[in-house]
Amino acid sequence: MAKIFSISNQKGGVGKTTTAVNVAAFSALNQVRTLIIDCDPQGNSTSGIGIDKNTLISTTYDVIINGISPTETILESSIPNLFIMPSNPSLAAAEIELIGAEEREFVLKKAISTIQNNFDAIIIDCPPSLGLLTINALAASEFLIIPLQCEYYALEGLGQLLDTFKLVKENLNPALEIGGVVLTMADFRTNLTQQVIEEVKNYFGEKTFKTIVPRSVKVSEAPSFGKPIILYDPSSKGSKAYREVGAEFLEKFNLKGNSKNKLQPSQTESTETISEESSHIETIAEPTEKVEG
Numbered sequence: 001m002a003k004i005f006s007i008s009n010q011k012g013g014v015g016k017t018t019t020a021v022n023v024a025a026f027s028a029l030n031q032v033r034t035l036i037i038d039c040d041p042q043g044n045s046t047s048g049i050g051i052d053k054n055t056l057i058s059t060t061y062d063v064i065i066n067g068i069s070p071t072e073t074i075l076e077s078s079i080p081n082l083f084i085m086p087s088n089p090s091l092a093a094a095e096i097e098l099i100g101a102e103e104r105e106f107v108l109k110k111a112i113s114t115i116q117n118n119f120d121a122i123i124i125d126c127p128p129s130l131g132l133l134t135i136n137a138l139a140a141s142e143f144l145i146i147p148l149q150c151e152y153y154a155l156e157g158l159g160q161l162l163d164t165f166k167l168v169k170e171n172l173n174p175a176l177e178i179g180g181v182v183l184t185m186a187d188f189r190t191n192l193t194q195q196v197i198e199e200v201k202n203y204f205g206e207k208t209f210k211t212i213v214p215r216s217v218k219v220s221e222a223p224s225f226g227k228p229i230i231l232y233d234p235s236s237k238g239s240k241a242y243r244e245v246g247a248e249f250l251e252k253f254n255l256k257g258n259s260k261n262k263l264q265p266s267q268t269e270s271t272e273t274i275s276e277e278s279s280h281i282e283t284i285a286e287p288t289e290k291v292e293g
């Protein structure tokens, strides 16, 4: 049964989607059958793994509001073992339409329960708000993962996020835990970055991922090519950092790839391709250092 993670921070642009997409891709490449649920009307994780937001037949919106079965909505990505429940701007309306829904905080949880057995990990990419979409994500999750950008205002607003976490835990989902904090977009040349890192480590202790993701132009380029950085430019520093975050993620949550056991009979034909491609990609994911001259 899949472990479920919400990647959330109501602050915009802190690296939620980048973290969701790369951790999910890394897990999938390590034979962990992984589903991304794009729970953001911006649909950035959908396009970030190369799926055209404009041609979707059904989306997270249809699952939440129209009761469409997740299995009808989930798409296979070009990365073996990586699946997505895609989203586009139509999801924005759900924030309002959910208000009148029955057990409105549990709509996503109920939908996920029908497919939880089909995956090893489900990663929900949340929108930059603490509205009903995020509440639904938290009510459905076992772990909250918080990306924090290493900058002056990093901790501003964190109290509000932690208050929401507590409210959900006390009232809707006692099983919810803080799974970890990922520090992103670090510029190690500045004292400020060092101060933020110290402060976050003091506050969150062991929950802080050891790997700190540096700011890197390559990371910001990758989404326009519809690829996670770990595949777009495997030898870049951003890629190396996200592979390390991915490895910590698998270790922390004891996720072991056994997806082959879970392939549906209809998919057995492609088993060979999957394992071939995986081993190919594993080589890409662990680039040997170039020997100069």
Ligand SMILES: Nc1ncnc2c1ncn2[C@@H]1O[C@H](COP(=O)(O)OP(=O)(O)OP(=O)(O)O)[C@@H](O)[C@H]1O
Pocket: 011, 012, 013, 014, 015, 016, 017, 018, 019, 040, 042, 044, 126, 127, 128, 184, 185, 186, 213, 214, 215, 216, 217, 219, 220, 221, 223, 238
């Ligand atoms: N380590 C990094 N170095 C450089 N740019 C990055 C890095 N991580 C993310 N970015 C870029 O910063 C922007 C915001 O990142 P991302 O979309 O992951 O944040 P987000 O928290 O999901 O944003 P939103 O709140 O809008 O959903 C994107 O353009 C992304 O490509």
Ligand SMILES: [Mg+2]
Pocket: 016, 017, 018, 040, 042, 044, 125, 126
């Ligand atoms: Mg995002």
